Amino acid sequence: MVIQSQAPRRTSPIRVVLTGANGGYGRTLLDQLRRLPDMGAAQLVDPDVEGVSRMLVDLGVDPAAIVAPTTAAETAAALADGRVAALADGAAIDWSAVDVLVEATGRVEAGVGYAHAALDAGAHVVMVSKEIESVAGVALSAKARGLGLRYLPGDGDQPANLLRLVAWVLETGFDIVALGKSGEYDLRFDPATGVVDQNGVRVDAPGLAGLLELGDDPHATLAARAEQVAGLKRAAAADACEMNVVSLYTGAVSDVEAMHYPVARPHELADLYAAREDGGLIGRTGSVDVFSMLRLPGEASFAGGVFVVVRTGDPVTWETLRGKGHVISRDGRYACIYWPYHYMGVETPLTIAAAVDGTAVVAEPRQHTVLAARATADLAAGTEFRVEGHHHEIAGVAPVIIDPDAGEVAPYYLLSGARLLADVPAGELVRLADLEGVPERALEAYRAGLALGA
Template identity: 80%
Template sequence: MVIQSSTPQRATPIRVLLTGANGGYGRTLLDQLRRLPDMTATQLVDPDVAGVTRMLRELGVADDLIAVPASADETAAAIAAGKTAVVADASAIDWASVEVLVEATGRVEAGHAYADTALDSGVHVVMVSKEIESVAGVALSAKAREKGLRYLPGDGDQPANLLRLTAWVLEVGFDIVALGKSSEYDLAFDPATGVVNQNGVTIDAPGLADLLELGDDLAATVAARSAQVAALKRSAAADYCEMNVVSLYTGAISDVEGMHYPVARPDELADLYAAREDGGLIGRTGSIDVFSMLRLPGEASFAGGVFVIVRTGDAVTWDILAGKGHVVSRDGKYACIYWPYHFMGVETPITIAAAVDDTSVIAEPRQHTVLAARAPEALEPGTTFRVEGHHHEIAGVAPVLIDPDGGEIAPYYLLSGARLVSGVAAGDLVRISDLADVPAAALAAYRSGLALGV
């Protein structure tokens, strides 16, 4: 017996344009699209044309089905001939030969321009670049609606997955106390050696062996665990950015500016993210947060998955569910509903189809919070900011989630390429008025989104 999808096949495949193609995300999406007769990646945009071409070959695409056109007309001809067009920038995109843009550059100025042009060209947008979403997502979503198009966060990354899980949780009638995700890298602890491994970085933390149970004082246990792994960098700008995106679509805000980031095991989440009056960490219903997963040898990872903490009801009902292995707090008042995965581009075809078919359950975003930049130390005029590294972080400032404060506070990723024209004192936030050389179109989009209110 061959198990097959019951979804009706489309008369013509959805043509996908992928920007920021040469990376781990792009590869996972391209590999998955090759399994789907209803979708095809016809245009791939990345400055590293040679790298994208090499990746296509590794994925089994024959050389005679790969084209490197230099103009939009050449791209259109290549697509008509059944080839995949690999181009370096926007100048060679044929917008008439695409139904959905998947934007994955991670760069605010370029990515915003791609998304904005796509909407002007009648093309739906699936946004994978959370950096762009955090600055311009509200405005781009509003523009899409005005044009009868869809603008959606892409499944496979934590924000969209958490939004989909949250939609289900609300649809079945739960009251949400907290929602969030695990950080990208687990804390893999071996009690036999006392060593913690976080993505290849190891430290000695023998004291964790005595902290594997929460005990009666949850806050004390969390603090002691954090102290044991203080030498590791556990938080990342990417985490804050993703939670900011979730905030845009749900209205949830962080309980504390830096989020709690507890070192935790999955079966503890319903206790840790309970309301403070019940012994948990949460002081505000509907808080977003991130935890660092503590994992022992042989235990499965949370895999950067997502969770929602809900209030339970009938004690007998939840005793039955706890007996089936569901995560319920020790007092029975809270439960954790979670998806232990985010499969990157493997899941994004779900969003591509939802964009074309208008079947998304995601709400309209509003700028409920801003991902801002706080200066741990004083910054001098003339300081230039650069987004660098795997986690797209900016040296000299720390990401924080706060109220937009009328739009005067600079979004973290608007600092990309900008320079300070006035100093910023230690502990202060960077404000828009402190900056020059800010990406003008992205700034205008941010202000346009703010003007829509909450």
């Protein structure tokens, strides 16, 4: 017997254009779309056209069916012939053959342009690029609503997954104390060797063997754990950006601007993310945060998943749930509800379908917070900023989540390609007035979003 979906199939498949196609995310989405007869991506945009073509061949596409048009007319002809178009840029997109844009470039100026072009052409937008969402998401969402279109964060990445979990939690009537995710890479500790492995980077941390439980002083335990793994890079710009995106849709803010990043095990989360007066970390209700997952060999990973910590109620009810393995704080006042996964493009077809069908229930975002840049050293006038590396980070500045009214602060990802006009001392925020060469269309979108208020 084959188990099959009972949902009715579409008579006309959803036509997707994917930007930023030649990456890990793009591949996971394209592989999953092969399993779905009612949607597909025949226009793939990436400057590395040859890389896209090689990926398609790896995924089983006939090389003869892959073409590289340079104009929209050539693309239209290729699509009519049943071929897949690998495009170097947006100039060759045939927008008349697009129902949904999935934007995954991670490059602010390019992604904002793609999103505007899609909406102008009457296509819905599924935003996977959190960098673009953090800067321009409010304005792009407002534009889509004004046109009767949908603009949605893409399922499979943590912001959208956390928003879905938050919606479930709120609909069931809980009071949310904290919400967030685990960092991208676990801290895997082997007590036999005293070594912690974080995605292949190893440090000696023999003291962790005596710190595997919180003990009577959780704050002291957290401090000791952090000291043991001080040689590892645990905070990433990607984490802060994702929590900033969640803030746009929920109004949640970070308890401290760089977030707490406790080294924690999943069964401890209800204790750690309790209110401060109850012994936890949280100083204000509704805080976003990230934790570093500590696990032993053979233990399951949190897999970069998402969590919400809520206040409980009837003690008997929650002791019953504790007995079934749910994560309840030691004093019984808090519970952690979590989804230990984010499957990248494997989940995004859900959002593509929701965009076309109008079934997603997502709050209208507002610029409740901004992902800003705080100088980590004295920065001289003339310093040029560039987004680099797997985590899309910028040398010389740290990402922080703050109030957007803090003196025209520059969003972190608007620094990309910009240059300082004036010195910025260590510890100070970079402001828009300090910069030249800021991507104009992205800046316009950011200011338009700010103007909509909270």
